[in-house]
Amino acid sequence: MSALHGDKQEAILDAAYNIFGTKGFYETKISEIAEQAGIAKGTVYLYFESKEHLFKAVTRRDCEQFLERLSHSVQGCAFEEQMHRMAGLHLRYHYERRYHSKLFFMLPNNDPELMEYMRGFIQRYTDFVTQVLEQARVNNASLHAKAFIGMLERLKMDFMFNQEYEEAELLTTVELAANLFLGGCRAVPIR
Amino acid sequence: MSALHGDKQEAILDAAYNIFGTKGFYETKISEIAEQAGIAKGTVYLYFESKEHLFKAVTRRDCEQFLERLSHSVQGCAFEEQMHRMAGLHLRYHYERRYHSKLFFMLPNNDPELMEYMRGFIQRYTDFVTQVLEQARVNNASLHAKAFIGMLERLKMDFMFNQEYEEAELLTTVELAANLFLGGCRAVPIR
Amino acid sequence: MSALHGDKQEAILDAAYNIFGTKGFYETKISEIAEQAGIAKGTVYLYFESKEHLFKAVTRRDCEQFLERLSHSVQGCAFEEQMHRMAGLHLRYHYERRYHSKLFFMLPNNDPELMEYMRGFIQRYTDFVTQVLEQARVNNASLHAKAFIGMLERLKMDFMFNQEYEEAELLTTVELAANLFLGGCRAVPIR
Amino acid sequence: MSALHGDKQEAILDAAYNIFGTKGFYETKISEIAEQAGIAKGTVYLYFESKEHLFKAVTRRDCEQFLERLSHSVQGCAFEEQMHRMAGLHLRYHYERRYHSKLFFMLPNNDPELMEYMRGFIQRYTDFVTQVLEQARVNNASLHAKAFIGMLERLKMDFMFNQEYEEAELLTTVELAANLFLGGCRAVPIR
DNA sequence: GATGAATGAGGGTTCATTCAT
DNA sequence: TATGAATGAACCCTCATTCAT
Numbered sequence: 158m159s160a161l162h163g164d165k166q167e168a169i170l171d172a173a174y175n176i177f178g179t180k181g182f183y184e185t186k187i188s189e190i191a192e193q194a195g196i197a198k199g200t201v202y203l204y205f206e207s208k209e210h211l212f213k214a215v216t217r218r219d220c221e222q223f224l225e226r227l228s229h230s231v232q233g234c235a236f237e238e239q240m241h242r243m244a245g246l247h248l249r250y251h252y253e254r255r256y257h258s259k260l261f262f263m264l265p266n267n268d269p270e271l272m273e274y275m276r277g278f279i280q281r282y283t284d285f286v287t288q289v290l291e292q293a294r295v296n297n298a299s300l301h302a303k304a305f306i307g308m309l310e311r312l313k314m315d316f317m318f319n320q321e322y323e324e325a326e327l328l329t330t331v332e333l334a335a336n337l338f339l340g341g342c343r344a345v346p347i348r
Numbered sequence: 349m350s351a352l353h354g355d356k357q358e359a360i361l362d363a364a365y366n367i368f369g370t371k372g373f374y375e376t377k378i379s380e381i382a383e384q385a386g387i388a389k390g391t392v393y394l395y396f397e398s399k400e401h402l403f404k405a406v407t408r409r410d411c412e413q414f415l416e417r418l419s420h421s422v423q424g425c426a427f428e429e430q431m432h433r434m435a436g437l438h439l440r441y442h443y444e445r446r447y448h449s450k451l452f453f454m455l456p457n458n459d460p461e462l463m464e465y466m467r468g469f470i471q472r473y474t475d476f477v478t479q480v481l482e483q484a485r486v487n488n489a490s491l492h493a494k495a496f497i498g499m500l501e502r503l504k505m506d507f508m509f510n511q512e513y514e515e516a517e518l519l520t521t522v523e524l525a526a527n528l529f530l531g532g533c534r535a536v537p538i539r
Numbered sequence: 540m541s542a543l544h545g546d547k548q549e550a551i552l553d554a555a556y557n558i559f560g561t562k563g564f565y566e567t568k569i570s571e572i573a574e575q576a577g578i579a580k581g582t583v584y585l586y587f588e589s590k591e592h593l594f595k596a597v598t599r600r601d602c603e604q605f606l607e608r609l610s611h612s613v614q615g616c617a618f619e620e621q622m623h624r625m626a627g628l629h630l631r632y633h634y635e636r637r638y639h640s641k642l643f644f645m646l647p648n649n650d651p652e653l654m655e656y657m658r659g660f661i662q663r664y665t666d667f668v669t670q671v672l673e674q675a676r677v678n679n680a681s682l683h684a685k686a687f688i689g690m691l692e693r694l695k696m697d698f699m700f701n702q703e704y705e706e707a708e709l710l711t712t713v714e715l716a717a718n719l720f721l722g723g724c725r726a727v728p729i730r
Numbered sequence: 731m732s733a734l735h736g737d738k739q740e741a742i743l744d745a746a747y748n749i750f751g752t753k754g755f756y757e758t759k760i761s762e763i764a765e766q767a768g769i770a771k772g773t774v775y776l777y778f779e780s781k782e783h784l785f786k787a788v789t790r791r792d793c794e795q796f797l798e799r800l801s802h803s804v805q806g807c808a809f810e811e812q813m814h815r816m817a818g819l820h821l822r823y824h825y826e827r828r829y830h831s832k833l834f835f836m837l838p839n840n841d842p843e844l845m846e847y848m849r850g851f852i853q854r855y856t857d858f859v860t861q862v863l864e865q866a867r868v869n870n871a872s873l874h875a876k877a878f879i880g881m882l883e884r885l886k887m888d889f890m891f892n893q894e895y896e897e898a899e900l901l902t903t904v905e906l907a908a909n910l911f912l913g914g915c916r917a918v919p920i921r
Numbered sequence: 922g923a924t925g926a927a928t929g930a931g932g933g934t935t936c937a938t939t940c941a942t
Numbered sequence: 943t944a945t946g947a948a949t950g951a952a953c954c955c956t957c958a959t960t961c962a963t
Contacts, residue, residue, distance in 0.1 A: 165947090183374040187933065197949045199935080208933070279505065295533050300503070300524050305533075307502020308495040314470065315494065333491045341532035342486050342496075356922095378958065388924045390960080399958065547926090565756040569954065579928045584955065661887065677915050682885070682906050687915075689884020690877040696852065697876065715873045723914035725868065760937060770945045772939080781937065 166204050168194040173215045178257025182212055182265045213271050220278045223250055227285060236293040240305075241335040243286065247309040248331055251317065252324070258317045282306060305338050357395050359385040364406045369448025373403055373456040404462050411469045414441055418476060427484040431496070432526040434477065438500040439522055442508065443515070449508045473497060496529050548586050550576040555597045560639025564594055564647045595653050602660045605632055609667060618675040622687070623717040625668065629691040630713055633699065634706070640699045664688060687720050739777050741767040746788045751830025755785055755838040786844050793851045796823055800858060809866040813878070814908040816859065820882040821904055824890065825897070831890045855879060878911050 172193035176185045187208055191198040205211040230246045231239040251258075265271060286302035295301055312330050316322035363384035367376045378399055382389040396402040421437045422430040442449075456462060477493035486492055503521050507513035554575035558567045569590055573580045587593040612628045613621040633640075647653060668684035677683055694712050698704035745766035749758045760781055764771040778784040803819045804812040824831075838844060859875035868874055885903050889895035 186931090198933090199950060200948055202934070203947070290533070297524060300521060301528065301533050303502050303506065304499040304525060304528050307500065307505075308498040311498020311501050312491070312494050314498075330491060333488060334495055337492060337495050337529070337532070339532050339534075341528070341530050342481070342492050343530075377956090389958095390924055390926095391922085393959070394922070568952090580954090581929060581956080582927055585926070590954070672915070679906060682903060683910060683915050685884050685888065686881040686907055686910050689882065689887075690880040693880020693883050694873070694876050696880075712873060715870060716877055719874060719877050719911070719914070721914050721916075723910070723912050725912075759935090771937090772945055772947095773943085775938070776943070 165194075165196065165200070168196070169201055169204055169211070170215055170218060173211050174219070174257065177212055177215055178254070178259050181259035182208075187211075209265050209268050209271070212265055213268070213274065216271065217274065219254075220274075224278070224281055224285070226250070227282070231289060236289070237335070237339060239289055239293075240338060241331065243289070243305075244309055244334040244338075245331045247306070248313055248327055248334070251313040252327055255316050255322075301338075305334075308334050308338065356385075356387060356391070359387070360392055360395055360402070361406055361409060364402050365410065365448065368403055368406055369445070369450050372450035373399075378402075400456050400459050400462070403456055404459070404465065407462065408465065410445075411465075415469075415472055415476070417441070418473070422480060427480070428526070428530060430480050430484075431529060432522065434480070434496075435500055435525040435529075436522045438497070439504055439518055439525075442504040443518055446507050446513075492529075496525075499525050499529065547576075547578065547582070550578070551583055551586055551593070552597055552600060555593050556601070556639065559594055559597055560636070560641050563641035564590075569593075591647050591650050591653070594647055595650070595656065598653065599656065601636075602656075606660070606663055606667070608632070609664070613671060618671070619717075619721060621671050621675075622720060623713065625671070625687075626691055626716040626720075627713045629688070630695055630709055630716070633695040634709055637698050637704075683720075687716075690716050690720065738767075738769060738773070741769070742774055742777055742784070743788055743791060746784050747792065747830065750785055750788055751827070751832050754832035755781075760784075782838050782841050782844070785838055786841070786847065789844065790847065792827075793847075797851070797854055797858070799823070800855070804862060809862070810908070810912060812862055812866075813911060814904065816862070816878075817882055817907040817911075818904045820879070821886055821900055821907070824886040825900055828889050828895075874911075878907075881907050881911065 169190065172190045173185075176190050176193060185208075187201055188198050190211070191201050194201075201211065205214060227243065227246060230242045234242065283299070283302050283306060286305060287298045290298035290301055290305075312334055315330070316327070360381065363381045364376075367381055367384065376399075378392055379389050381402075382392050385392075392402065396405060418434065418437060421433045425433065474490065474493050474497060477496060478489045481489035481492055481496075503525055506521070507518070551572065554572045555567075558572050558575060567590075569583055570580050572593070573583050576583075583593065587596060608628060609625065612624045616624065665681070665684050665688060668687060669680045672680035672683055672687075694716055697712070698709070742763065745763045746758075749763050749766065758781075760774055761771050763784070764774050767774075774784065778787060800816065800819060803815045807815065856872065856875050856879060859878060860871045863871035863874055885907055888903070889900070
């Protein structure tokens with residue numbers, strides 16, 4: 158029973174991730190999610206209180222996964238390598254999700270709880286990067302962390318909105334981002 | 349009549365900018381825009397074909413204005429100064445719009461024309477920065493341009509979602525962004 | 540415009556009276572009311588905030604009308620005649636409404652405002668009868684008023700639930716009620 | 731097993747009586763009844779065919795009980811005393827049920843079988859009172875019976891909708907009702 | 922041009938009932 | 943017998959858009 162529950166819950170989350178991610182919150186119909194999950198519309202409401210709650214659950218699952226991967230990615234390596242790895246994770250993560258971008262762009266408005274969660278997520282991400290920078294004794298670690306993340310956010314746009322983007326470019330972009338951050342725009346790549 | 353037309357059109361755009369910017373596309377009602385513009389609901393449709401078209405007109409007006417300001421901002425000064433000015437413009441521009449952030453975050457989904465326009469806008473912005481970088485013989489100008497813009501995008505989040513942000517911090521942030529870009533995270537500020 | 544407004548509002552109230560009265564609140568669909576009123580579903584909401592509000596408006600219109608008729612009915616006649624007239628009004632009023640009984644029996648539950656209004660209505664009705672009794676120096680006027688109204692309420696049930704009830708019986712019933720009240724169950728009718 | 735069956739059936743009826751009586755038919759959820767009865771939702775359907783059938787069973791149990799108590803109440807006493815006893819039973823019965831009034835006011839609409847049963851119940855009640863009156867040679871016994879019951883119905887409203895009603899008032903009301911019926915509104919109480 | 926009353930498609934949600942276990 | 947997860951029909955209400963005035 159519990160296994161089934163888990164299965165169905167996961168199926169709904171997966172379907173919701175797909176459709177919310179593709180069409181955004183407002184253009185997604187619960188009936189469509191149910192259909193894709195292979196269940197009846199009403200069943201969705203056995204697992205999630207409302208459309209908003211479902212959206213939040215999807216978001217939460219995705220963000221928590223990212224943070225977990227992040228903390229694994231930097232273990233046991235030097236600062237420069239850490240920056241490369243974090244840049245790589247960020248870009249690859251969103252590259253994998255490039256057809257689900259609406260999850261980040263089309264969220265339900267006026268949902269304070271979601272807004273709060275997103276703020277918290279960004280904070281935790283930033284804090285993590287800040288710590289890495291502090292350990293490497295970078296000045297102004299917090300602002301630098303934000304700038305670093307920002308660069309990556311922007312660089313990801315290239316494939317988020319570009320269907321023809323090739324994975325090879327991804328590697329170049331990762332290198333550039335890390336190197337730019339480490340040495341500025343005129344630096345000679347370290348590795 | 350044409351002058352009047354202009355007046356009313358502007359009034360609608362202004363109201364739409366306010367409400368779309370505050371609440372996002374989906375949570376905005378045409379009737380509310382009409383009310384704030386001081387006209388009847390039906391009148392909106394004499395000037396704009398649909399809610400989507402109105403949103404696009406608002407976006408277009410705002411983005412074009414930005415690009416215009418951008419090209420003015422870098423005239424007649426050296427590279428480093430140009431980077432500082434662009435960082436300043438970007439951040440100040442969004443600082444002024446910090447209570448209208450929904451214009452950029454909550455746009456109508458599934459509108460290919462808008463998506464296309466946004467892509468085009470980002471392209472033109474990037475191209476402009478790329479040119480500046482190329483004139484200064486920075487390598488990989490295009491990717492660097494994207495990274496630069498990305499840093500700024502992220503840094504702007506601080507005040508977009510933070511009501512207590514003080515204008516003074518803005519200046520520090522601008523300096524940091526430009527310096528990071530110019531010399532990397534360990535650079536000594538140039539100016 | 541105002542005339543039209545009035546017309547449509549009345550049309551909705553009339554249709555709502557018919558259907559709420561026939562089927563009760565919960566079994567009535569707004570779409571049905573709209574259809575009977577000859578308008579679109581959405582139009583109902585231009586005139587009434589919600590299904591509950593519409594029901595309350597219908598109820599209010601009906602109850603106020605009753606109280607108005609009541610105060611007219613007793614003007615300028617002696618006590619015994621007053622009692623006969625009030626009994627007559629009560630029974631005839633509900634006889635006219637015998638196919639709309641659901642208006643009184645199937646109201647929306649848990650609507651405190653409606654409950655409050657109904658309480659108020661009953662109070663006003665009782666108060667009116669109480670005054671008549673007090674002017675005739677009947678003891679315990681208030682309780683007697685309630686008992687009088689109660690008799691009538693019960694007597695009305697005969698035709699409310701009985702399709703074959705004939706109007707002629709109505710007159711007998713009115714006489715009996717008034718005489719019973721005036722002289723008890725063994726009294727010889729006064730008129 | 732039969733005993734158990736009985737137990738569970740009773741438990742459901744008790745819970746249903748509570749909730750239907752408190753909230754009315756339409757606002758009551760089967761799941762709530764099941765919960766209060768300490769069983770699973772599906773189990774309700776092993777004992778009762780549908781929500782409507784359950785409601786009817788509750789109503790039937792309550793009404794039959796009343797009629798039984800009624801016939802006991804008048805045994806072996808004189809007419810005047812009989813009227814007092816019946817008034818007392820009616821009012822006390824509903825006083826005990828004053829927090830379950832919805833059982834009588836919010837019944838499922840459009841259920842012909844229930845309507846039929848209610849008609850039958852009222853008939854049986856009326857017939858019983860009629861017989862008592864006939865034995866006492868009251869004229870027009872049937873209509874008088876209805877009027878008597880009606881008085882009581884109305885008088886009961888006082889506590890049905892009034893949380894602060896005190897039991898002491900009940901006795902006064904019973905006296906008044908019986909005396910009014912026996913001697914009219916100007917009568918001197920007999921006992 | 923301007924109005925705003927009218928339209929009606931559309932979707933989130935509830936809950937009585939079923940049925941596999 | 944008992945369960946409770948699953949179903950899906952049903953309905954209220956919103957709001958972009960139209961059009962007669």
